[in-house]
Amino acid sequence: MRRRAILLPALISGMILGGLLVASLRVGDWFRGPDPEMLAAASLQPVPMRLARDAARRAIExxxxxxLKAAGKDANVAVRFLDRPGSFAARAVAVV
Known part of the structure; x- marks a missing residue:
């Protein structure tokens, strides 16, 4: 009876560890899954680019x-990307 009582927890822990091993292998496959070229192409789509630009613009501002505000100045900072319509570089190129 005692032997079965010892084997049962070992069997259960083996099943749990085996299940975790299988799950970790599946997660590992998932991390290796996406193709780098596909990810690069997806990141250049308009929506991710707009989100990245907006986040970068807010962080820089x-x-x-x-x-400046810590020094007591009332500062308003506006950031524009050079390749966006309405930026200084776009106006300068349009004039030339």
Whole structure:
């Protein structure tokens, strides 16, 4: 009776560990799954690019405005990307 009582927890823990091993192999396959070229192409789509630009713009605005506001200046920082319509470079190229 005692032998069965010892084997049962060992069997259960073996099943749990085996299940975790199978799950970790599946997760490992999932991490290796996406093709780098596919990910690069997907990241260049309009929506991810817009989200990345907006996040970068907000971060740059905050990082420039924060020290000025800490010094007591009332600062308004506007960030524009050079390749966006309405930016200084776009206007300069349009004039030339």
């Amino acid at each position: 905050r990082s420039f405005a924060m020290p």
